[in-house]
Amino acid sequence: xxxxxxxxxxxxxxxxxxxxxxxxxxxxxxxxxxxxxxxxxxxxxxxxxxxxxxxxxxxxxxxxxxxxxxxxxxxxxxxxxxxxxxxxxxxxxxxxxxxxxxxxxxxxxxxxxxxxxxxxxxxxxxxxxxxxxxxxxxxxxxxxxxxxxxxxxxxxxxxxxxxxxxxxxxxxxxxxxxxxxxxxxxxxxxxxxxxxxxxxxxxxxxxxxxxxxxxxxxxxxxxxxxxxxxxxxxxxxxxxxxxxxxxxxxxxxxxxxxxxxxxxxxxxxxxxxxxxxxxxxxxxxxxxxxxxxxxxxxxxxxxxxxxxxxxxxxxxxxxxxxxxxxxxxxxxxxxxxxxxxxxxxxxxxxxxxxxxxxxxxxxxxxxxxxxxxxxxxxxxxxxxxxxxxxxxxxxxxxxxxxxxxxxxxxxxxxxxxxxxxxxxxxxxxxxxxxxxxxxxxxxxxxxxxxxxxxxxxxxxxxxxxxxxxxxxxxxxxxxxxxxxxxxxxxxxxxxxxxxxxxxxxxxxxxxxxxxxxx
Ligand SMILES: Cc1cc2nc3c(=O)[nH]c(=O)nc-3n(C[C@H](O)[C@H](O)[C@H](O)COP(=O)(O)OP(=O)(O)OC[C@H]3O[C@@H](n4cnc5c(N)ncnc54)[C@H](O)[C@@H]3O)c2cc1C
Ligand code: SF4
Ligand code: SF4
Numbered sequence: 001x002x003x004x005x006x007x008x009x010x011x012x013x014x015x016x017x018x019x020x021x022x023x024x025x026x027x028x029x030x031x032x033x034x035x036x037x038x039x040x041x042x043x044x045x046x047x048x049x050x051x052x053x054x055x056x057x058x059x060x061x062x063x064x065x066x067x068x069x070x071x072x073x074x075x076x077x078x079x080x081x082x083x084x085x086x087x088x089x090x091x092x093x094x095x096x097x098x099x100x101x102x103x104x105x106x107x108x109x110x111x112x113x114x115x116x117x118x119x120x121x122x123x124x125x126x127x128x129x130x131x132x133x134x135x136x137x138x139x140x141x142x143x144x145x146x147x148x149x150x151x152x153x154x155x156x157x158x159x160x161x162x163x164x165x166x167x168x169x170x171x172x173x174x175x176x177x178x179x180x181x182x183x184x185x186x187x188x189x190x191x192x193x194x195x196x197x198x199x200x201x202x203x204x205x206x207x208x209x210x211x212x213x214x215x216x217x218x219x220x221x222x223x224x225x226x227x228x229x230x231x232x233x234x235x236x237x238x239x240x241x242x243x244x245x246x247x248x249x250x251x252x253x254x255x256x257x258x259x260x261x262x263x264x265x266x267x268x269x270x271x272x273x274x275x276x277x278x279x280x281x282x283x284x285x286x287x288x289x290x291x292x293x294x295x296x297x298x299x300x301x302x303x304x305x306x307x308x309x310x311x312x313x314x315x316x317x318x319x320x321x322x323x324x325x326x327x328x329x330x331x332x333x334x335x336x337x338x339x340x341x342x343x344x345x346x347x348x349x350x351x352x353x354x355x356x357x358x359x360x361x362x363x364x365x366x367x368x369x370x371x372x373x374x375x376x377x378x379x380x381x382x383x384x385x386x387x388x389x390x391x392x393x394x395x396x397x398x399x400x401x402x403x404x405x406x407x408x409x410x411x412x413x414x415x416x417x418x419x420x421x422x423x424x425x426x427x428x429x430x431x432x433x434x435x436x437x438x439x440x441x442x443x444x445x446x447x448x449x450x451x452x453x454x455x456x457x458x459x460x461x462x463x464x465x466x467x468x469x470x471x472x473x474x475x476x477x478x479x480x481x482x483x484x485x486x487x488x489x490x491x492x493x494x495x496x497x498x499x500x501x502x503x504x505x506x507x508x509x510x511x512x513x514x515x516x517x518x
Contacts, residue, residue, distance in 0.1 A: 026442040028496040030092060033080035035412040036062045040077060040092055041495045047095055048490035048516055052102045059099055064135040064178065065128060065411065067104065067170050068157055070097025071478070074290060074406045082442075082496050086450055088459040090493045094478075098486035104173055110180045117141040119425050122205040124191045124367070127155020128407045129398025130211030131178050132414025133421065138181040140422055145205070146183060149190035152242065155213055157407065160237045162263050163474040164270070168241065192367040207393050207421045210380055211414065214399040216365040220255065220358040224313025229321030233264040233359035240267055247271055250354025253324050254278045255310050257287040258404070261359035262294060265302040268357070269471050276301070277351055279308040281329050281342055296477070299467040307332075308349065309342060313356055323352045337377070338404075364400045379403065386420040386430040387413065395420055442500045451507050455518055460489045491516045 030040045039058050046055035059066045073093050081089035121137050123130040126148040134144045152158045154171040179185055189195065191212075200208060217232035224230065233256065239245040248271035254261050257280025265278045278297065280287060284306045287294060298304065308326040316322030330345040363378045371391040373381035380396040382388060387395045397413035399405045405413075420430045463479040464470075470477045481489065494500060499513050509517065 024498050024501055025439060026497040026500070027439040028442055028500075029080040029082060030077040030090075031497070032441045034077040035408045036415060038062045038077070041493060041497055043099065044090065044092070044095060044490045044493040045495055047099060048487060048493065050487060052099060055099045056103055059096060062415075063096070063411065064132050065157075065174050065407065066096050067100035067174055068128075068166060069408060069411075070094060070100050071170065071476075072157075072161060072166050073408050082444055082494055082500065083492055085444060085446065085448065086454055087456045091459055091462070091489050094462055094481060095486055095490055098481050098483065101480065104170075108173070108177050108180070110177055111139070113139060113141055113182065115141045117143070117425075119143065119207070120145065120203070120205045121207045121209070121421060121425075122147065122200045123209045123211060125149075125155060125211035125213055125398070125400070126153040126158075126175070126185055126187075127211060127213050127398055127410060128157060129213075129400075129410040129414040129417070130155070130209060131175065131183075132411045133209050133211065133397065133418040134183045135178050135181065136415060136418035137421060138178070138183045140418075142422075142425070144183045146185045147189045147191060147195070148185060148187045149193070150238075151187050153185045153187055155410075159241055160234060160260075160263075162237065162241065162267050164266065164470065164477050165263070167476050197367075197369055207395065207424055209417050209421065210366060210369075210389075210394065210396040210400055211398045211410075211417075212364065212366055212400045214362040214364040214378075214403040214405075216363045216378070217358070218361055218363055220310065220360060222310050222312050224315065224321070224324075225358075227313055227315055227321045228319050229354055230313060230356045230358070233260050233357050234362055236264060236357055237267060240271070245271070248273045248355060251275045251352050252277070252355040252357065253351050253353040254357045254359055255324070256280055256359030256361075257282045257289060257306070258359065258361070259289045259293055260362070261357075262289045262297045262302075264357050264359050265297050266300055266471075268355070269300050269302060270474055273355070275303070277303045277305060277353075279305045279310070279324075279326060279351065281307070281309055281332055281340060283307050283332070286332065296467075300471050301467070305351075309344060311348065313353075314350070321353055321356050323350050324356055325350050362399075362403065364403060366396070366400055369394065377403075383430075385416075387417045388420055388424075388430060393424065395424075439497075442496045444500075444504060448504060451503060453509060453518070454503070457492050457517075459492065460485045 028041050031037050043055040043058040075093040077092045078089040083090050120143045123134050123146040126146045134146050137144050150159050153175045158171045217234050248268050252268045252273040254265045265276050268276045307329040309329050311325045311327050314323040326349045328345040329342045331343045333341050366380045380400050382396050382401055387397050395417045397417040398410040423430050465477045502508050
């Protein structure tokens with residue numbers, strides 16, 4: 001039996017004395033929905049039983065950013081969680097945060113690398129895609145250097161996502177963990193500005209990963225964007241996150257309906273803006289921002305005005321912004337590529353503004369490399385499976401290839417790229433056949449009869465600052481579970497892939513499972 005399989009069996013055997021798992025061998029719906037297929041039931045079971053170091057080991061097998069994903073992952077796993085048929089999904093995301101807290105308290109202990117290899121790999125960009133690939137390749141013994149244009153490592157996690165959602169100290173801890181594996185991270189070093197591809201080849205790098213993200217702000221195509229007081233959201237958020245901007249006076253209008261717009265609005269509130277209005281093309285249910293983020297913006301006093309299309313920014317005294325004219329959107333459509341088009345209704349609305357912040361998306365701006373193909377949308381063209389570009393030895397991953405993306409999707413891409421680079425350096429075909437095998441997924445539908453013995457157990461909500469206190473500073477708004485709450489929440493998990501068959505097909509519970517669930 002391979003080491004990985006043996007380890008997995010050990011995790012599960014400690015739950016049920018090995019008697020169930022070999023008979024069932026399914027995949028839980030949450031595991032299937034997680035882009036990196038985390039072994040959720042095993043880490044949640046370990047947490048439920050108070051075996052936190054083991055829970056952490058299980059989490060770290062697939063996720064190099066447990067503390068970050070425990071705070072800001074968009075958690076598609078929870079949408080698929082079977083527990084929702086009984087009451088509400090298990091708080092899979094937040095439980096990871098509690099497990100990661102154990103690691104932070106104990107200083108983290110990166111594993112010892114058993115075998116060192118001579119080959120050098122260069123990673124361009126230190127976001128979740130680049131750092132995940134660096135993490136995987138360092139664990140395999142490669143000599144990995146990460147080159148980062150900004151003064152901090154971590155990509156958008158370190159330089160865009162506001163501290164009230166993701167504190168910089170959390171990002172630093174997880175980036176340092178990767179450094180401690182022996183990964184060299186060179187900040188303030190940009191491909192194209194400070195060095196070239198040839199320099200890397202001359203220095204003996206055998207493979208290169210482009211993980212440069214999507215940092216270019218598209219132009220807002222209306223008159224007035226040259227006025228003082230008009231800014232793009234991404235540079236604005238970066239300046240605030242890096243401590244370069246601390247105040248914002250006056251009325252602020254944010255244009256856009258996505259997560260970046262919501263983050264910019266909540267940031268403006270904290271910087272002291274007098275009134276913050278977020279105006280977007282979409283109707284409220286169509287807004288692309290996560291619903292829980294929209295709710296927080298509402299609670300913190302942001303006024304959301306949906307179905308408005310900006311027409312022009314009005315000039316005031318001294319070349320400064322005075323307001324924005326909007327027309328009402330009568331109908332909005334989205335094409336397969338996500339591009340919006342809209343029809344306007346009659347009439348216009350003017351909003352007064354001292355600041356206008358545009359948050360209408362970000363696009364990639366990959367370095368120009370001979371032979372590299374870039375799509376119409378600005379993304380780097382790769383093989384979708386292997387992430388290899390047409391240039392031998394160059395791979396690309398993350399938002400630079402597919403945007404808009406999320407952190408866990410970038411992590412998934414980083415893993416894929418690392419696998420391909422490892423195969424490339426060993427002279428193997430880039431996709432191995434064994435990767436295509438998958439276990440059957442345990443699934444129930446809404447018509448499934450829920451056994452009467454399954455009691456409802458309320459999901460533990462995340463303790464959080466009140467909105468009134470939250471807006472006073474950039475302190476993290478969510479406070480984390482207490483260890484006891486985390487354990488009780490973990491006990492709500494049905495462990496579907498193993499226990500689901502007994503619970504739902506046979507209508508029975510064994511002693512161990514009833515102790516947990518009832
Ligand atoms: C404001 C904001 C909030 C977000 N909130 C969430 C959230 O709550 N949850 C979530 O899952 N996702 C969120 N996202 C999306 C998420 O951050 C991205 O999808 C993810 O970071 C993409 O990872 P990446 O590694 O591809 O790129 P990035 O994180 O963008 O990292 C790319 C790195 O490459 C560097 N770089 C670029 N060009 C060069 C060059 N030529 N040389 C050297 N370095 C270079 C950049 O400086 C950057 O550090 C948010 C994004 C933003 C902007
Ligand atoms: S109940 Fe547990 S195993 Fe089942 S889908 Fe939810 S988290 Fe996953
Ligand atoms: S990384 Fe995200 S999707 Fe995966 S288990 Fe964690 S919260 Fe769910």
